[in-house]
Amino acid sequence: MLKPAPAHAFNLEGDGKGKHIIILGAGLAGMTCAYELNKLGYQCTILEARHRTGGRCWSIRNGATNQEIDKPAVIAKFDDGLYFNAGPSRIPHHHELTLHYCKELGVPIQVYNNVNEGAYYFAEGKGPLSNKKIRVREIHNDIRGYMTEMLAKSIDHGGLDSAMTKEDGEKIIAYLQAEGGLDIDKLYKASARRGYTESPGAGDRPGKIAEPHKLADILHSGLMDPDFYNVAEYTYELQMTMFQAVGGMDQIARALEKKVAPSVKMGAEVTSINNLAEGVKITYKDATGVHELSGDMCICTLPLPVLSNVNNNFSGDVSRAIDYISYIQTGKIGLQFKRRFWEEDEHIYGGITHTNNDLTQIFYPSYDYLGKKGILIGYYNFNEKAQKIGALGYADREKFALEKGRLIHPQYDKEFEGSFSVSWHKTKYNLGGWAVYSTETRKTQYPVLLKPDKHVYFAGEHLTYLNAWMAGAFESARSTVAALHARVTEGRASYPAVK
Template structure:
């Protein structure tokens, strides 16, 4: 029933023959930029510091490696066929350009289950419901019921000043009865909506529904705190339906590499970017030593936190914007288990368990259901919790994930096999998960980077309002391709403005 991904027509006109474009960064934005520019005849070279493409679009699998600042090199020992997405893991149904490129590049997609009422809320604390796992559906339906009951009482007793007719008020009351599952007396009592303690079966086994959690207990146990309610049901980008690439999100990067792989120099770490009268000159180091490349135009997709450490001759406004850029601290850990106990024992297929401790979230895989083994995300945290976790040694991160996770799933300690953790803010070529802006920095620093600094253009998710999403990389790539092609076409005297 989902409409097909649109063609998303993109047909800039021009002949780029004879023009060189140097692209810094072999992530999704950099490779997509090269992919589109080469269609127009431009000569492109991509400099990528890592020995792999994709940037933060990275799926950890057997043999994957990463070296964070202050920590030893880490190499994944996951079994063949096991993986987890260390970077982006979800594609919203309304990110049409991402869906378009998956279709154009032949990357198959599958449903990503982002919302699972059978997962848990776990609140550490001293409340009556603290330190125990509570089904998401129990909290949702209990709170929905109590809030509907309170509002029903207010409306039915004329306690609210509503500009509604008598008939309209009755319709609102009917809605609240249905929304909250209120009984004949318009009170909230537990129902099958929140699940069974004994499932319905044959004969006289009608099933048993537990009593609802008391409203006061839910509140005092912290289960109504923002830790739990700032979640997928309400966030635009996280609303179902969502997708993922079959076999790992790095399949998207791999598909792009097949198109532009001959243009990529891996292990090429940029050290300086200098605008010249005739173009741009970039210095970098590789396995053979110091190197230099020049081009007519440079498109820089390097994260701003990394770019701030490089030598350049940008204008003061651009330099200030780069130096004051802010990226989120975030980290993930993948835990491989001998068996998929979350499915076998607890019937959890995909979705997220939310906590108020340092784990923040546990993600259950939305792939390979009912197979023998699996990798779940033992934590996905942000800001202070991510900094705290990132400062731990690799083995202590694993211990934290197992200790806190075992409070929810005691099977952890018996079934655990291997782990691999990533703190993006400590990963040298990223230095953060994604760009963060305030309304003030959007007006100042962000706008300073929207225009090219002479021959250098800036691109990437940080140059969009789609921060943290692959869509930001794709949209930025198309935007910068349009700008560069319009500029060079004008110089050639064949200018015909084409919007992205």
């Protein structure tokens, strides 16, 4: 009658007996592998090319440096205490392992406000509602209202008779009235849900309810296009409640680093990975020269676009998988402002403004509410848009973010202080945002890397179904540690795959 173990329990039996495991990369996956393997009695060395740990789990504050492949290194100049998350910024409430490690490592978390009906939609174009910022709540309520009105009418007029009984039809109409805010005649009219043109107050100020936008105007202005799909509430990973680490998401990496610090060699760029008859030989270079390191086994967490350029003697299947799995292009810019005008002037506390232009999104900070200054994420874009903006120099990215951003927030002109941008597909040691599988590569290439190539295991966000999430790095690390440990403790000659 024992209670089932929680999903995050990880109680492996047996001893690693000091076997030397060389781990490539000190991102969350690499450090989690070392953390768990150390507990099991292994001796780990982590080789990390950068002079910091965390990889993509990176918060930009004053003094942060970035090196993109076709640009000089840059240094962030922000006020002390301000930061933005260049990589992960949100933790879904069901990412149990991410939350588990925050708890185990003592990283405090706070709610991240991902859904904000008070932020804006901004559609560039030629429609009647184009080039205007419109509160998300207005568009959401109008679309819900018009769509439910249409459905209610079609049920009323017998359009769906064959599919339901009269009683079912009445129940559905009652639901549609509630969902869409329809009146007694099942018509969508102005109501308080979508907001006021004059807020209610004391005395003789009942407030003035705003009129709905016309459905045709919404449609013709592109506000029903997929750019404005209701991502936050409808996507499993983006539904509230969401969390963030207090003081920047890199606090998770820092807490892990503290646990594995003696195992980490920073500034050590891996240049070659070789399976030997017994064990592995890794070549790396650092400020002092080229070195070789031998170990019993290796866990490689290098992102695949980087690994693709590292010498190795992997099998043909493994090399092909490394080359075929693609990564997303993505970029962000942090913009520091001397006043939190989005809060003071526009009542926006956290959340996201969506656009159909190359900005794609503006993220408002979910910390320091009512503080003095703040950093907005001025764009967060993907694919072609990220490629186009990432191709610009740093100054031109800033110019672009300010030009497009001031159409929504004219306060940009007066309040802007400085920026820092990261284009992940151009960032050395990543060369991509996260792995993106097609049905084909998931079927043919993904399983290849779940198996070790002789003494080399692979781990990282890319080897899970949780791509683009820190949870992927944690889950993959644990699966790999379990597979490697089973091989060692069971003395297997064969190579169990990662589950």
